[in-house]
Amino acid sequence: MERLMNWMTEKFAPRLETFTKNVWVDSIQEAIMVTLPMIFIGSLITLVSILKDFVPGMPDLTPITTFSFGLLGIFISFLTPYMVMQKKERHKIKLIAGFTGLSLFLMLLNPSFGEDGTIQFVLERFGPAGMITALLVGIVVAVVMNLFNKFSFFKKDTKLPEFIVDWFDFLVPIALILLAGWVLIYQLHFDIFALIINIFEPLNTISQTLAGFVLFNFVGVLLFSFGVSPWVTAPIFYAIWFPAIEENAALVAKGLDPININTFETFFSGWVGVGGLGATLPLVILFLFAKSRKLSSIGKTTIVPSLFNINEPIVYGAPIAFNPILMVPMWINGIVTPIIVYLALDWGLADIPSQLFQLWYTPVGISTYIVSGLNGVLLLAFVLILMFIVWFPFYKVYDMQEYKKEQAGR
Secondary structure: OHHHHHHHHHHHHHHHHHHHOOHHHHHHHHHHHHHHHHHHHHHHHHHHHHHHHOOOOOOOOHHHHHOOHHHHHHHHHHHHHHHHHHHOOOHHHHHHHHHHHHHHHHHHOOOEEOOOOOEEOOHHHHOHHHHHHHHHHHHHHHHHHHHOOOOOOOOOOOOOOHHHHHHHHHHHHHHHHHHHHHHHHHHOOOOHHHHHHHHHHHHHHHHOOHHHHHHHHHHHHHHHHOOOOHHHHHHHHHHHHHHHHHHHHHHHHOOOOOOOOOOHHHHHHHOOOOOOOOOOHHHHHHHOOOOOHHHHHHHHHHHHHHHOOOOHHHHHHOOOOOOHHHHHHHHHHHHHHHHHHHHHHHOOOOOOOOOOOOOOOOOOOHHHHHHHHHHHHHHHHHHHHHHHHHHHHHHHHHHHHHHHHHHHOO
16 A cells, blocks of 8 residues: 555656646646536526426526537637637637637538528537537647747738738638638538547447446546546546436437436536545544544534535545545545446436536535435435445544544643
8 A cells, every 4th residue: 555655646646747737638627617607507597497396387498508508519619729829828819719719610510501591500519519529629729720829921020010910820720720621521521520429439338337437436536535636537527427418308308218327417416426526525524523633623624615515625634635544435435336326326216317417516415306306315315324334434543543643742
């Protein structure tokens, strides 16, 4: 264990931290973060729509979700190249880079044109289903714009106004990007969207298996236990979670059963992320009864954020990160809980989430009821008991260890 800790501390964690601070990776994460308010709007509509069961004649608010969460691909196609240019301090071209990404993304959606001048898009391609396409488009546009950053038709001592020089210099990279899209779509009739979907289909399929579901959770838990923010996995995980919940909602709308268990709602609004990634709420509650003054204080100061699934204070304050005594139960819960939840949902013991609900900060239990009903709450009660059982012996060891230190220091 000591060798593993040393390797993770000295080798793995620093290298991963360097990777996540890379401009390109950081820009993708930032682009996703910026879109979260639009995603939350869709979640709020889900929350408000519950009232339809009690208020007859309440209007259908789902179009609001369509024009917020349902346009996620468009937002990402603009924000990704914009963020790259901003972080590289190419401020003059960050807006035009974003517009170019948006333009190329819309072209690659392969719309059809009517003789009467109308244009038709497939609506689902605008949203989460187009997220991977949007990310790739954004990266390509950012690469080309970055390469042409120092290119200019004019000499540095030109007398022309700066905005005129910028307009002409932007023409080349924009023309090359859109020309490439035109060739692929309208000359080669290449449906890039469908190709990307086919390429990532095996990953999507694996992610919805028991092994994939457990792996998704454990990777995040493992990284978090070594102090690495789980946001590093966001570009990959969100690209799978969002289309999955969208497909579930579409199936339910057709009167069919939802099929995708691996969604954000399952992880953070339902059962697996109780108190935050790693299921840390039971530990916080146990700390409230600790003999150690230090742990008792930590429990009191972290209980409120933990109830709202914010667990950075406990992960870094207890600490759990780089603390073998508490890392091990976190890992165990990171494997055992997903197995139980997956099997329970797969066997129909609780409803598979089929509504967008990204309000991860909704108190535990309430969010579970919203995404899965009463049976979901019963499943939550069961996994909570198991989480307490896993945490308890390690908590006792750590509490006694800290208590003895405090007694010795008197």
